Each structure stands twice: as C-alpha cells, then as structure tokens.
Amino acid sequence: MDENMAKKRKLPKIGLLYLDYVLRFFDRSNFKGWPDKIEQVVYHWGNDKDRFIAEVKRKKIDILVGNIPATAYETFAEIAKALPNVRFVPSIETQFANKSKENVTLFCEKHGLSHPRTEIFYDRDAGYEYLKKCDYPIIVKRSYGPSNYGGYYVHKVKSEKEARKLFDTKKYHPMYIQECIPLRADIRVMLIGHKPACAFWRVAGEGMELTNTSQGGYMAYDDVPMGALELAVEASKAAKAEYWACDIAEYDGKFYILECATAFAAFPYFRDWIGQYLMWDFSEGYFKKPHIPLYNWEELGKINPSLLRTMRHIEFSRYVPSADGAIYLNDREGEWDVELTEESIPEDIPDNSHLFEFIKDEKDLPEVVTQEARKGEEIHEQVQDREMTIEDITLTELMTLHGMEEDLAVEVMSYIRTHEIESLDELAKIEGIERQTIRLWAQELKEKLDINKADEKALSNIKAIGKKLAKKIVEYREKNGKFEKLDELLQIKGLGGKKLEKIGRYVAIKSKKSSDEK
Amino acid sequence: MKQLYHSYDEAVELFTELARRRPELFRVETIGQTWEKREIALVTISREMQSAEERPALFFTGTIHAREWIGIELAIAFCQYIDRNIDYDKTVQEALEKTTIYLVPCANPDGFEYSRKHFSFWRKNRRQNADGSYGVDLNRNFPIGFVKSNNPASNVYGGPEPFSEPETRALRDFVLSHRNISIALDYHSQGNVFFPAHDFRHEDTIDTTDLNVLCANMAEEIRKISDREYGIHQGKPPAKLISGSGREFYYSQGIIASVVEVGTRNISDYLDDMIEHIREQIPALLSAAKEAPNYAANLSMPRPENFRATFVGKDNVTLEWEPYDCKEGEEEVYFEIYRSTREKSYCRPFNLMGLTQANRYADNNLVPDSAYFYHIRAVNRRSGKKSPFAPVLAIRTHVDEDEFHRTYFPIPEKTGYVAEKAKDNASHFGVNSLFVGVSESKGVSYAIVTVPLKTIPENAIIKRARFRLYPLNRVGVTVEKYGEWNVGIVDSSKMGDIKKFDDVKNMEILSYIGRPTPSNHLSQGIWRSWELSEIECAVLAKEIEKGEVVLRIEGPKELFIGRNSQMMQWDLGYGKFGGGLAFRPHLEITYTMPPNRIELFPKKSYTVSADATKEDEIVCGFDEKGRKIYATFDFELGSLPSRDFLSITRAYMVLNPINVYAKENIRFHLEMIDSCEEKDYETIKQRHIIENIGYDVSVNELKNEEQVFLFDTYALQEFGNRLQEKKGIAFVLRPSSALKLVKNSVVQWHSSHPEFTPRLVIEYLNKRRKPVSAVNSLKYVVENSKIKLSWKNPTDKDFRGVFVIKNPFRKPISPYDGDKLYGGRDNWTYDDFGALDIDKYYAVFSYDDVPNFSEPVIVKYKAKNNRR
Numbered sequence A: 001m002d003e004n005m006a007k008k009r010k011l012p013k014i015g016l017l018y019l020d021y022v023l024r025f026f027d028r029s030n031f032k033g034w035p036d037k038i039e040q041v042v043y044h045w046g047n048d049k050d051r052f053i054a055e056v057k058r059k060k061i062d063i064l065v066g067n068i069p070a071t072a073y074e075t076f077a078e079i080a081k082a083l084p085n086v087r088f089v090p091s092i093e094t095q096f097a098n099k100s101k102e103n104v105t106l107f108c109e110k111h112g113l114s115h116p117r118t119e120i121f122y123d124r125d126a127g128y129e130y131l132k133k134c135d136y137p138i139i140v141k142r143s144y145g146p147s148n149y150g151g152y153y154v155h156k157v158k159s160e161k162e163a164r165k166l167f168d169t170k171k172y173h174p175m176y177i178q179e180c181i182p183l184r185a186d187i188r189v190m191l192i193g194h195k196p197a198c199a200f201w202r203v204a205g206e207g208m209e210l211t212n213t214s215q216g217g218y219m220a221y222d223d224v225p226m227g228a229l230e231l232a233v234e235a236s237k238a239a240k241a242e243y244w245a246c247d248i249a250e251y252d253g254k255f256y257i258l259e260c261a262t263a264f265a266a267f268p269y270f271r272d273w274i275g276q277y278l279m280w281d282f283s284e285g286y287f288k289k290p291h292i293p294l295y296n297w298e299e300l301g302k303i304n305p306s307l308l309r310t311m312r313h314i315e316f317s318r319y320v321p322s323a324d325g326a327i328y329l330n331d332r333e334g335e336w337d338v339e340l341t342e343e344s345i346p347e348d349i350p351d352n353s354h355l356f357e358f359i360k361d362e363k364d365l366p367e368v369v370t371q372e373a374r375k376g377e378e379i380h381e382q383v384q385d386r387e388m389t390i391e392d393i394t395l396t397e398l399m400t401l402h403g404m405e406e407d408l409a410v411e412v413m414s415y416i417r418t419h420e421i422e423s424l425d426e427l428a429k430i431e432g433i434e435r436q437t438i439r440l441w442a443q444e445l446k447e448k449l450d451i452n453k454a455d456e457k458a459l460s461n462i463k464a465i466g467k468k469l470a471k472k473i474v475e476y477r478e479k480n481g482k483f484e485k486l487d488e489l490l491q492i493k494g495l496g497g498k499k500l501e502k503i504g505r506y507v508a509i510k511s512k513k514s515s516d517e518k
Numbered sequence B: 001m002k003q004l005y006h007s008y009d010e011a012v013e014l015f016t017e018l019a020r021r022r023p024e025l026f027r028v029e030t031i032g033q034t035w036e037k038r039e040i041a042l043v044t045i046s047r048e049m050q051s052a053e054e055r056p057a058l059f060f061t062g063t064i065h066a067r068e069w070i071g072i073e074l075a076i077a078f079c080q081y082i083d084r085n086i087d088y089d090k091t092v093q094e095a096l097e098k099t100t101i102y103l104v105p106c107a108n109p110d111g112f113e114y115s116r117k118h119f120s121f122w123r124k125n126r127r128q129n130a131d132g133s134y135g136v137d138l139n140r141n142f143p144i145g146f147v148k149s150n151n152p153a154s155n156v157y158g159g160p161e162p163f164s165e166p167e168t169r170a171l172r173d174f175v176l177s178h179r180n181i182s183i184a185l186d187y188h189s190q191g192n193v194f195f196p197a198h199d200f201r202h203e204d205t206i207d208t209t210d211l212n213v214l215c216a217n218m219a220e221e222i223r224k225i226s227d228r229e230y231g232i233h234q235g236k237p238p239a240k241l242i243s244g245s246g247r248e249f250y251y252s253q254g255i256i257a258s259v260v261e262v263g264t265r266n267i268s269d270y271l272d273d274m275i276e277h278i279r280e281q282i283p284a285l286l287s288a289a290k291e292a293p294n295y296a297a298n299l300s301m302p303r304p305e306n307f308r309a310t311f312v313g314k315d316n317v318t319l320e321w322e323p324y325d326c327k328e329g330e331e332e333v334y335f336e337i338y339r340s341t342r343e344k345s346y347c348r349p350f351n352l353m354g355l356t357q358a359n360r361y362a363d364n365n366l367v368p369d370s371a372y373f374y375h376i377r378a379v380n381r382r383s384g385k386k387s388p389f390a391p392v393l394a395i396r397t398h399v400d401e402d403e404f405h406r407t408y409f410p411i412p413e414k415t416g417y418v419a420e421k422a423k424d425n426a427s428h429f430g431v432n433s434l435f436v437g438v439s440e441s442k443g444v445s446y447a448i449v450t451v452p453l454k455t456i457p458e459n460a461i462i463k464r465a466r467f468r469l470y471p472l473n474r475v476g477v478t479v480e481k482y483g484e485w486n487v488g489i490v491d492s493s494k495m496g497d498i499k500k501f502d503d504v505k506n507m508e509i510l511s512y513i514g515r516p517t518p519s520n521h522l523s524q525g526i527w528r529s530w531e532l533s534e535i536e537c538a539v540l541a542k543e544i545e546k547g548e549v550v551l552r553i554e555g556p557k558e559l560f561i562g563r564n565s566q567m568m569q570w571d572l573g574y575g576k577f578g579g580g581l582a583f584r585p586h587l588e589i590t591y592t593m594p595p596n597r598i599e600l601f602p603k604k605s606y607t608v609s610a611d612a613t614k615e616d617e618i619v620c621g622f623d624e625k626g627r628k629i630y631a632t633f634d635f636e637l638g639s640l641p642s643r644d645f646l647s648i649t650r651a652y653m654v655l656n657p658i659n660v661y662a663k664e665n666i667r668f669h670l671e672m673i674d675s676c677e678e679k680d681y682e683t684i685k686q687r688h689i690i691e692n693i694g695y696d697v698s699v700n701e702l703k704n705e706e707q708v709f710l711f712d713t714y715a716l717q718e719f720g721n722r723l724q725e726k727k728g729i730a731f732v733l734r735p736s737s738a739l740k741l742v743k744n745s746v747v748q749w750h751s752s753h754p755e756f757t758p759r760l761v762i763e764y765l766n767k768r769r770k771p772v773s774a775v776n777s778l779k780y781v782v783e784n785s786k787i788k789l790s791w792k793n794p795t796d797k798d799f800r801g802v803f804v805i806k807n808p809f810r811k812p813i814s815p816y817d818g819d820k821l822y823g824g825r826d827n828w829t830y831d832d833f834g835a836l837d838i839d840k841y842y843a844v845f846s847y848d849d850v851p852n853f854s855e856p857v858i859v860k861y862k863a864k865n866n867r868r
C-alpha cells in the first residue's frame, strides 16, 4: 500500500513565478498542505530570459504558477516555448487576454462569447473615417500599455469631435473603439476551476461615469444575475483557465464581456481557494477540491461595512489597479500583504492604505519595465489555443468538457495515466460515461481518429461517416493497405470532396505505412 | 417496464424510414442540436409536401420534460397510424386535407436519454450550470413571464435567461419561421387534463372559448375511446401560474396553444396504460388537426360579434349577434349554434342546435332553472371555412311558475377534511382544500361539507337538487383508474364531532346522493355534479328543519401496491388556498311549496240559444232546428291576491252534468273568453276565444260524473294576464258533432246546486313575479391597484341581495353571463384579481327571494393603457 500511495503521490514540482516590481499574487502559504518544497523563480526584466530558463531547469520545476503582466507577455511566450515540459499555470494561451484589450476582443470573437461590438484600427485613416459614421457615444480604450489602472485609459466619447481630439492627443495605437453599453454598474465575476467563486456589482458613484471609477462607487453582492455567471463560466472554459475573472455588462437582459483575465485583485482567502484548487489539479485529485457554493459571496454583503469600504477601495482607487495587467510597486520584492494571509478569513484583510503611496504611477516605472513593454506593443498575434490532447490533458482542461464532473474527471485522469489510449471510445469502460458523451468529448477535444487504426465502430461513431461509410473505409483499408494521404479517401465510392472536408475534421493520418510496419 | 419504449435514436430511425418509404407524406429534418450534440428531429406530415409550408399547421411537441415519455411514443404511434390509415380512412384524410402537421417528437433528447438510462425521474435538459448542477427546465426557459432564479439545482430552474438553451432556441426558430402554424399542442404527463394558454390575467381572453372548445372536442374523442374524462383548466390568478413556458410563447405568436397532460404516471405501464393513452390521443390529435385551417392567421374569418341573449325565459332563450360584416358577403355565410348544459363543452355535430343565416336564433324546450351554454361560429358556405367562436354565452333559465331556487355555499368553519393520519384535523376546516381519498401520508381522508338551509321553508318540496365540487388538482395528487367518489347526507342527529376522524368514519349516512364519480371522470377544471333523485331530494328536504345539512365526501380507501396516493383535491373556495367564490362548493336546490287553493263560483250563468237567453241555467246542445245552444258563466277575479305576488300553478274548471238528453255523437268544449255584458246569441257566436280549456268531452263520458277541464300553460298565462288587468273572465260551453245536423240533443248541467255548482279552482303560490328595483349609482374606483365597485341597494322590502358579474367582452344581460364576483347584500365589492389594463363590463343585478333578477345596471371599466 505504501508503495502504491507513494507512486500515486508522486507530485509535480511547483515553482512560483515572480517578477520584480510586480505585486505577488501567490505565496507559499496559499498552498497549505503541499508536502514538497515550493520553489520560487524571479524574473528581473531586461536580458533576464536565459538566466530565468536555466533557473527553472535547474530547479527541476514541472509547474510554474503565476500571472504574467501584459508587458512581459511576449517574453514569456518565448520562455514557455523554450520550456516545453514545464506547465505554465495559467498557461500562456490562457493568459492571452491579459495582454491587451485587443486580445480580449480577439478571444471573445474566436469563442463566440458575447462582447460589445468593437472595431480595431491599425490604419489611422481608416479609424478616423470610422469615427465619422459611427454612433455615439463610443468607448475608446488604450489597448495595451505597461499598466491599465482602473479605467484610467478608458474614455466615454460623445461626439466625433471629441473622439478626434482624444486620438489626436493620446495617440492610442491601435485605435480601439467599442460600442457603449449604457450602464450604471457592471459585474465582476471571479472563478476558480470554471466555477464562480465570487461576484459582485460595481456601481458607479452618483453622477459618475463608470469608465472613471477612481472615486465613489460601491460594491453590491446581491442578485448577481445568473446570465452573467454563465457567461463568465463559458469564458473560463474557453480560456481553459484555472482561475479567471470577467467584467460583464448587462443591458436589456443581455450580457457582454468587457474584460477578462487571470490577474485580478483578490482577497487573501480567495487566493487560498485558488491554491487549494491548484493542488487538486496538480495532484490529479489526490488533494481535495475546495467546495465553493454558488452565491456564497452574498454573505459578504452582510459583513461589516467599513471593511467593505476598504475592499471597495482596493477595486476602485485610481492607484490600485484591478482586473487586468499586474500591479506594479516601487518595492522591487513586491512583497506586501501576502505574508499576512496565513489565515484565510476575510476579516484579516490588512489596511492597505499605506501602500498607495508606494505604488507607482506609470511614468515612474523603472526603465527595464517600460522598455520591455515597448517590445510587446509591436506584436499582434492570433488567438492561441492550446490543443487539448488526451495524453497531457489537465484536470482543469478536462473540466471544460460538457458533462464532466469533478470525481469523474479524476477517474478519467487516472484511466488515462494507466492505459495507453488509442481511441476515446475506451472511456466507455468508465462507469457513467455514455457513447454520446464520448462523441461529444471527441468533438470538443478535437481529437482526431487515426484513419489507419480506427476500427469500424469507432469510425461509425463519427456522424459525418456513419455505419455504411465506416464499413467501406475499413474494407478499402484492408484491401489497399494504409492511407498515405487523406485524399485517398476519395477513391471510396460515395465519398466526395464535401464529405471529405467534413470527415477531415475528425480523422487524421497518424501512423503511416513505412514507420508503422517496421 | 421500460423495454417497450423506444430510444431516441430508434425513434429517429423510425421516422427516417417512414420518410424514406413515403417521401410525399413524411419528411424528417433537424431543427437544432442539444448540448450533447444530439440532433433535434422534426417530422412533417403533409398530403402535399411541396406546399406543406403554405398550409395551416398543427405543431406538436413532446417530451420537453425528460421523464414524460408520452410525447415521443405518441409521435411514433401517430405517424404509424397515418401511414397505415391514410389510404382509406376518411377521418385521417379530412384531418390532413388542408392541414400540415409538424411534430417535434422529443424536444429534450438529452434529458430523455438520461431519463431512460440513468435516472427515470429526470425532468430538465442536460445543460451544465454554473454551479456544476445539471439542467434547465426547458418549459420555463421561454420569455413570457420568465422568472429569474439563483437556484440551478431546482427542478424547475428556468435557466440564466430566456432562450438560453439550444433546445428552446430550436423551437423558437422553427415557430418564428413557420407562420403557418395555427395550433400548438405540447404533450406532457400527467393529469388527464388540458392546460390552455393564458395571459396571466383573471379575465378570459377573447380566444378562451376557442381554446376550451378545441380541448373539449379533443376530450370528447378521448372519452369515446376510453371513457376517460379530461379536464380543461386555463390558469388564472390567484392560482400560481407557470412562467416561461413554451405554450405561452406560442400563444404570444398568435397560435392557439395548449398543454396536454396525459395519463397518471410519467412512465406508465406500457401495455396497460401507455397503449390506451396513445389510442385515445390519436383521434383527439386528428380532430385538432382538422381545426388548424380555421385558425390560420391570414385566412381567418372574423368571429361573430356581440353574441348575447336578448331574452331569457323559463324554457326558452333568444340569442342575437351582429350582422356579419365581411368581405365574403352575407349570403355566403351561415352560423352554427351549439348548446350544452355544462361549462367548457365540446361543439360536435350532436350538440349543434341550429344553422341560420339570420342574426337571431330562438332556442326553446329548455328546462327551467337550468344552466345553458351557447357557442356560435360563422361558416363560409362555399369554402367550408369556419370562424373562431364568439366568447361562450352562459345563461340560466328562469325558475318555473311554481319554483324557487337556492344556491347554498358551505359554512366555512364546518367544512374541511379529516384524515386518518393527520395530527390536527380541526385545523383543516375553512382554510384548506378538500382532500378526499387515501394516501400514504394522510391515510384515509374524508371531507365534511356543511351547507346551511336557512332561507328555505320547512314545508318546501325539493324538486331538483345538485351538489357541485370543483376539482382543483390531479396533477400533484395523481389519481389512477380505480375507485369512486361518493357524497352522502349524514344523519346529523347521531353524529359525533365532525372534526374527528373516527367520528366522521362512523357517521351514519341517510342516503348517498347522485351517481358516484368514478376516477376516470375526475377532471381538473370541470365541475363535478351529484344530481339528486326524487327520493334523495325527499331525504334532503327532511334536513331543512335542522337548518343545515351535513354532507360527507368519501373516496377510495385502499392503495394499490406501489402507489402512495389516490387522493382528489377539491377546491374549498375559502381561505388562502381556495379559488374564491367562483370555485366554492355549492348545493343548488329547486323547490316548490304545497299550493294554496281557492275556489271561485260564477257570478251568473246563462243559457244562450237562438230564441232566448236564460239566466241561472246551464244547458248546452242542439235545438229542434239543429242550432247550437251555448252555456256561459262569468267570474269575478277581484277576490284573488295581487297578481304580482301570486304564481298560479294550476287551474281547472269543474262542471257537473244533471241530465243527458243527447245522442252519443255529441261532444262539449269549454272555452275561455273575456266576459262581456251582452249575452245574446249573436254576441256569443261572435265571441273571441282566448283558449280552449282542457279536452272536449263526449256524451259517453258524462254518465253523471263530475267533469274537470284543466288549463294548459297558455291558458294559465292568459288567465294570469286577465288577473293582472283585473278583468273579468267568462267561459263558454259549446257543443259539436261529427254529423252535419243534430236536433234536440242537449245536456243540462248544475248551475246552482250548493255542491255541484260550476267552480273554478285555482292553485297558487305566494311568489313574487317581478324583480325588485335595480341598484343605482353604480361606479368604480381603483383603490390599492384593485378595482372597487360600489352602488346603492334598492329599499324594496323583498330585496335579498345582488349579483355582481364581470364580462370583458359584452354587457352581461343574464346574471350568469360572466364571472361572478359577489353575491350578497353588501353595497360594494372588490374585483380582487381583475386586470387593470383591459376594458370590461361590470353588471349588478338585484334579486328577491325567488329569485327574480332585476335588469342589470352596467358600468364599463375603461383601461388606462390597454395591453390586449
């Protein structure tokens, strides 16, 4: 038994990813009960990439946990490539939306997530042209920058004239222009493992624009609409995020994502929850997953108002940033209150007011930081999506599959670890998993069947193929040997180009004659 | 138990096969995809597939609730039936002649499969909610009345927002893109009841009648097959109304929509029950399909307007409506008039009373003091197309000449139920529903209903009576097909405590009343009546002296294995769970009284012959020349009570012959005429006959025996009129013969003998014949968002109270033509649930103790912002 346990318990090596000048989100204390040593690796900006990579390797880190600020995003995309065996948590792809508003838009569009209509112009002439014909008011945002503080670079613009003036002076590039949703409040939803763990209304102060939340305003924890939670869950699953936050607008019964990211201000107890969740994920179910009931946050509304005021301050103060990007401090170590978070009860939030004076304004940032930021400005990438493959799937990824449940995910995970899986169909052996469910997962995983290995049954499970065609394919294969190219399928009677296109989404050539027959 | 049911894939396979084999008749397509990526199948049945989309259509949806398997099974059986029968079956051919049928056999395939394989009781779809729980109740996910909820784990969780689910979006998109749909039926289990769409208001909608008739016609088809009676219940406040259902969405699109709740279990015994349910629903569906063209939005003929009763008598009624104003031209259109004796009735050929092209219809031969319901629709003579129905017209015939009517409501504190296992039976009185039957949790349960008999004379003779209960719910309290519900008159002199179970159980029953109601006739939303026989009426009459009658209602007392309830819930009409006045149990009594009797003697009698007029002598026959000899006698009516308070129930003349000098072939007739001064032969010959009295008698029948000439109804009426006008009345005795010439043939009658002198016998009741004055100063105000009505009552001493009636469609002329809001002596009432945003009429009728109803005083409520 001991040996078994020990084997099962072979845990990955965790490293915490820190950056100089950046507020630290996690701390060892958030991983209470993790039996092994937790390493720390600090990125010092500038030409620190290679040293950083070497340190991770030297420390034999399997998982690197931490948020990457927008300005370091491109650097870390490179670092991750150099460390293919290290799992970044959240993954570089998951953190895609952290980098810029533009990325938020790209992310929403790619996954069909409801988002205000947004136009992005690299060509200023085209942008100014657009300003002539669009409906006002509009919302203009700076897409990317070393810091994005509480709506400081978000403007509500009421006329073309005003818009031109804004772009003339601010020179925002690209021009990020968004439909203005009439709001007095938006909703922040924070999720852990695709489940809303905290949510609240952010209400603007009397006579204030919501885009400029530096003063006044308050938070309300009650009656957060389910539609907002559902949209946030959808986004979290799309991002395959271990933890996640969304700002959501509601208008006329519809919900819109304004912003989403893995970096956000959170109470210490909340970071503990994330830590516990990550331990469940990293240990593949060995550690218990925290149980966080929906609407637990409504209880927050009942706690001491003076405390709440402090918390509101964290969210809305001009100098204390919120959801996106990181939080810069002039304290290089970036260690402020995190050490005070041993006990995960909300009451132990420290009085942060002393910190405000240390937090930097953008222009005061160290040169190393702003320089690196400029690098990121040039790169506008496609949405990245980490292909989920059954071999190295994580629990958080499994939990994005429709109909997946926590216990089942752990079960599936242990099956995957103990079997060489050729086809997802094998999962039918696990109690409670249906053929239809597997079909569905196969689509979501975009796992393609090996056309040279799949048997008739597996092929016929694919809707586009069906029973008859599956039979023909297998017959063809038996007669003519393995497929070299997918086009060969066209030789089969009744299988045309259109069909092939459809089928191509589900099958691939994974094993070829030569290599296989050796 | 589940083996005989089809899986979703098997079902789709069957439909696909049908479509492959008969593409001209069936088509299968996909209208969307579920969360688990199952295709939602839609089957089209049409006799002309190319033009299917142009034909008016019936839209069938099934199994939107996963565990309610009837939908998918019925869809399969229905398609197979069409396939088998269409070539020779007239009913099928007619149903499809102009109609397309769209079926979504299973609107919730994920949930259905989950229910089949894992958890029979599953109801929702298989969305994964934000909290990790599963499922949205698809029938709460539509926008009309959508309710937000923070409890995804709930069985009726409606989802984060309307149309958040792919299944409901598929239904929406299909319906919005198929404007030819005119009727939608959503199949559920269980309850044996139709739930037509509603608009969340208390007032009927303009098409409530159409919905009810459609359902009632289907119900009648069902009854034909299984003798099972289906209820019909359109939800109204204050009852809790379901929100966000598909039905209300379809309805909001102008579609006649209803839910059909089939059977008594979700997944019923296939061979015993499911097959029967399917069999009974097929003809019902066909009858609905046939109606689809009549409700097609673009083709629809306007419904007849202002259908009303312009006269209501004791046995007849005159109906009128506006002349038909439509482009098709009047001569093209005729009207169908249906009559029935119960609410929410069908309109089938066998209760079609008349067809007319006029805008007036008189219906006769009605039973006095009885409720009647009339339906009318227009028909285009050429195309056969029918209009929707005018809102149903309800009337009650007046009581007969000798009759009085009472409707008694229970005494709340003496009305309730007692259950074997209930802790505090006394607490059920006056506040809860009446639970009757047996269940695991309650044990055997009886209801006690105590009805006051206070305003009815002790010597009353009860002619007819019925006890009525409103079945509230058989969905929650499922009822299987066994057992019966009986009502008995309790011997209250021997009974113990009506609030103690044992005492109630041991009550002695003097007589059960009416026929028992078998379980398959219990139907939600349709009144049940126990009609008393004459003998039972006599038993009831004996209770009058006690001032009240105690009724005990009992149901089955044993449970079937595996079932935990065979319990019926009846509305008490009081308390916060009760539906109020409109749904209160009641006892309706029609009674009469032993008559008063008065005998009148002639002021004078004459014999009038061609030669002479003789006083104080009554001879009648033919003289020596063969000329007629008449006898006549005058009565003064001054001694009778005032006609306004007198109801003549019977009248007859008695004559006694003395001598017969006549041949056999002579007969004598008694005629009633107005009395006049002149008694000469010519005047008598020129007389105006008011009416013949009784039958003529032949010489043979005389034999010295007393002769009785009975007034018929018309004669009584005419006599009454003379009485009213204080006119004198006279009778003429006239001879007749079959031969051309008869001579010297006479009969002499007594004219002054103290015992045998002619007498006019009148039996009568002291009964008001005219209503008391109407109320005045009727007005309404809106107070606390409720409409409050007030009026001034008349001061007549016979004033007993008022009826307040509401009708959103027309001025109610009969006190039964609308929702009764109030009955009693107050001079104000609230319309507690009335909607403020629709126009309507309120009518107040005052009544006396007969009751005679005054003309209505009517006020029109004008909505501030009319939403309909």
Ligand SMILES: Nc1ncnc2c1ncn2[C@@H]1O[C@H](COP(=O)(O)OP(=O)(O)OP(=O)(O)O)[C@@H](O)[C@H]1O
Residues within 6 Å of the ligand: A116, A139, A141, A148, A149, A150, A151, A152, A153, A154, A178, A179, A180, A181, A182, A183, A185, A186, A210, A211, A212, A213, A247, A258, A259, A321, A322, A323, A324
């Ligand atoms: N399209 C929009 N229509 C209306 N209001 C908007 C829109 N986009 C953003 N806002 C408002 O402006 C606020 C700031 O926008 P956003 O979240 O994109 O910027 P931010 O600088 O990251 O601010 P924060 O840190 O407060 O989220 C939002 O919280 C929202 O209330």
Ligand SMILES: [Zn+2]
Residues within 6 Å of the ligand: B065, B068, B188, B189
């Ligand atoms: Zn249902």
